[in-house]
Amino acid sequence: MSGVRAAAPQLAGLEPYDPKYLPAEAFLSANENPTDVDAALRAEIVREIRKTALNRYPDPLANDLRDLIAEANGLDRDQVLVGNGGDELLFDLALAWGGPGRTFLNLPPTFSVYEANARLTNTAVAEVPRRADFSIDEEAVLARVAAGDIDFAIVTSPNNPTGERAPEDFVVRLLEATDALVMVDEAYFEFSRRTMRPYLESHENLIILRTFSKAFSLAGVRVGYVMGSPGVIRELVKVRQPYSVDALSQAVARVVFANRASFEPGIAAIIEERARLTDALRTLPGVTPFPSDANYVLFRMDAADEAWAHLYERGILVRDFSHAPGLEGCLRATVGTPDQNDALVAGLRDFVMGRC
Ligand code: PMP
Numbered sequence: 001m002s003g004v005r006a007a008a009p010q011l012a013g014l015e016p017y018d019p020k021y022l023p024a025e026a027f028l029s030a031n032e033n034p035t036d037v038d039a040a041l042r043a044e045i046v047r048e049i050r051k052t053a054l055n056r057y058p059d060p061l062a063n064d065l066r067d068l069i070a071e072a073n074g075l076d077r078d079q080v081l082v083g084n085g086g087d088e089l090l091f092d093l094a095l096a097w098g099g100p101g102r103t104f105l106n107l108p109p110t111f112s113v114y115e116a117n118a119r120l121t122n123t124a125v126a127e128v129p130r131r132a133d134f135s136i137d138e139e140a141v142l143a144r145v146a147a148g149d150i151d152f153a154i155v156t157s158p159n160n161p162t163g164e165r166a167p168e169d170f171v172v173r174l175l176e177a178t179d180a181l182v183m184v185d186e187a188y189f190e191f192s193r194r195t196m197r198p199y200l201e202s203h204e205n206l207i208i209l210r211t212f213s214k215a216f217s218l219a220g221v222r223v224g225y226v227m228g229s230p231g232v233i234r235e236l237v238k239v240r241q242p243y244s245v246d247a248l249s250q251a252v253a254r255v256v257f258a259n260r261a262s263f264e265p266g267i268a269a270i271i272e273e274r275a276r277l278t279d280a281l282r283t284l285p286g287v288t289p290f291p292s293d294a295n296y297v298l299f300r301m302d303a304a305d306e307a308w309a310h311l312y313e314r315g316i317l318v319r320d321f322s323h324a325p326g327l328e329g330c331l332r333a334t335v336g337t338p339d340q341n342d343a344l345v346a347g348l349r350d351f352v353m354g355r356c
Contacts, residue, residue: 025315033217058247084244086224095239097152098123105153109326134162145178163292190215192293
């Protein structure tokens with residue numbers, strides 16, 4: 001037979017996720033850590049990988065890694081689940097808590113993957129847009145959950161791409177106002193140094209997402225985890241792919257997590273550079289940076305798409321959100337090394353001065 005039946009209807013009009021990765025000298029578009037894992041730790045990773053059987057399936061639940069994460073967070077193994085990057089766990093969440101007849105509450109502008117996952121799983125999306133300064137419209141969120149139809153919500157803290165963290169008292173009020181499962185996406189929490197972890201015992205409807213991709217320099221390896229109540233974790237285990245975290249990724253993540261203290265100076269340096277970059281952006285005429293608790297800074301300016309192209313010609317890749325709903329005129333720059341940040345500011349200065 002020639003031809004092929006159409007794919008599932010929910011795919012119509014859906015664009016695949018595109019990180020818009022292009023060759024560049026300075027990658028400031030994907031919120032990665034500018035510093036790779038250092039040589040000493042790499043040597044330890046290699047030793048661990050040498051011991052890893054390649055002919056055997058990995059531990060399906062990555063229990064050794066789970067135990068390390070659980071212990072560090074004062075939890076039991078059954079309160080932690082490891083995934084192939086946070087992305088996989090976000091999809092698992094939509095599979096387990098979404099679906100036809102179910103509703104997801106989103107607070108845009110935020111990480112676009114949430115909404116895509118809802119659409120893929122035929123989950124209805126309810127939205128409470130952020131205010132003009134990107135703060136959460138807290139009363140509107142609480143009013144929306146009061147309707148009683150929300151099955152799960154995601155609060156991103158710090159939010160991507162806007163940068164600010166969610167106020168802790170608001171998240172507590174939300175957890176108490178609804179029995180919906182509330183995920184707090186803490187992919188960038190190491191840069192805000194704030195976590196909802198203390199509320200896990202008291203709030204069964206809280207689940208926290210973390211990743212190894214940012215503070216721990218492992219975006220290339222694909223490991224993330226969630227922490228939640230055993231009942232919630234059990235449901236997620238039902239939908240996950242059995243061997244999604246391969247043996248090599250488990251080995252790398254174990255070594256890195258056991259040595260996580262060694263990443264602390266790098267994190268502190270990024271936090272310092274974030275302040276320096278934000279201040280420098282603020283000095284540029286017509287450029288308005290938004291305060292950030294993460295490892296990136298969102299800024300708004302005229303002709304942002306032309307500025308993006310100008311930077312790219314200079315080898316600097318930032319993320320262009322200038323035509324994204326709610327983010328008009330905005331670019332997002334990952335905090336890079338001091339040299340990269342200087343080059344970014346110089347490139348932007350050159351652009352805005354050229355337009356004066
Ligand atoms: N949540 C947020 C807010 C993110 O920005 C990202 C990465 N872009 C993720 C989750 C997923 O990260 P990863 O799959 O690399 O763990």
